[in-house]
Amino acid sequence: MNRSGPVKLIGLIAGIALSNIAVLSPGLLGLQIVGGSTLETASGVTLLFTSLLVVLYGSYTLLFKTPATPSVRNLETRDDYIAGLSRYRNVKALQKDVLLALEQLERIDKKKSTLMNILGERFEPTELSFRKFQTVIVEVEKLLYLNVRGILNKLSVFDASEFNLFTSRQRPKPFSDTLVQRKNELYNEYFAHVTGYLGANEEILLKLDQLLLEISLLDNTDYRAVDEMPCMKELNALIGQTKLYQN
Template sequence: MNSSRLMKLLGLIAGVAVLDIVILSPGLLGVEIGGGSPLETASGVTLLVISFLVLLYGSYALLFKPPVLAPVKNMKSHEDYIAALNHYRNAKGLKKDIALALDQLDRIEKKKTTLSDVLGQRFDQAELSYKKFHSVIDAVEQLFYLNIRGILNKLSVFDASEFSTFTSEKKLTQFSNKLVQEKTALNNEYLASVTGYLGANEEILLKLDKLLLEISQLDSTDYQNIEDMPCMKEMDALIKQTKFYKQ
């Protein structure tokens, strides 16, 4: 359970406890169980039953009920993508892919922090060089998250467990070889697309590592322009290529 759900559960428990104390304390509202009128006793017992049911349902909703996923197009924050991928982390046949995607999300955040620290040490934020580096890093980061969106879009329309059921020994005997081949080819196409997005993001992470190394070597390497740095050229080409395909 993540920290957000834990805090909500603790808040729910605290809220129900405070409400019960306020209503059942003799010195406050005066509702007593067993010591007052039958109506007060019934009201007190009803309150406790309702409190128990609220806690029971709230605990289920927060501990076991899967969160409602926001549409992929509405995802904006790093946490949104993590939550969405976690929703699929136990998908049959895709566990390793989802684990890698989550690991990539963790790594890009760390690389961004490291790059920001290094740039802050070498350049003033008002310098043109600093702004050029940051603009390229931001653009490549957008490509990274576009690939994560691509993975999530595939996961939202493809059920790996359905294919696993289809290919069970008993099921295969019910269908023609042609149907089995076509179904298998479609499954492989989906898996290949997910692998492709992961590979593209791994390449982006590698380029960020190269950029970090080149920035650390600026004192010993003479570049007339930042755009002449090999890794900056690679990133710029990647950005332009992606814009071309999106048109």
């Protein structure tokens, strides 16, 4: 059931009711179903019948129809990723991981903003050093989102009901211990992938903290000094490895 459905349905019914009142009320348009012309009667009956169909279809769509799940391939904006993760917030087995992933998206946004503000104070936007830092920050942010995409790929195929069935203490007796063990091993492997993505994102966030510290301690604004910064080397290596893997 769509949680926001009842509220939307009430709004739909209210809108239809107000429209019918406006059309049928003698003080307004005054369309008469009884006692009016043949055209008015037909129009009034059609209006009421159409209103009933709209309410019935709206009730089904808003209350019972399962919303289509957007493809992970179609995720583009930060809000898309947040919406994608939020669909799993109430799945008990995934809740902690999902909340951490959402928190990581919030933290990367804050760190990026802080870094860009510091760069704006230290360099002119036209300077090569500024552009080098900016490029690395943007590329590293893409890596974090790439890991979140990986998490969403895993979540999209996770069957919470089946997981609960095999992990419940009251699981059906026909399941052999061997089958249950194999299923649990599969789920553990599944969760390990998700944990791996989350761990990789924590590494990225840590490196951005290190980068912020190194920028604050940077005495020389020469672009050659930027290239020799330990954290910049690490981030460039990480970006290069990821691009190589994708190719």
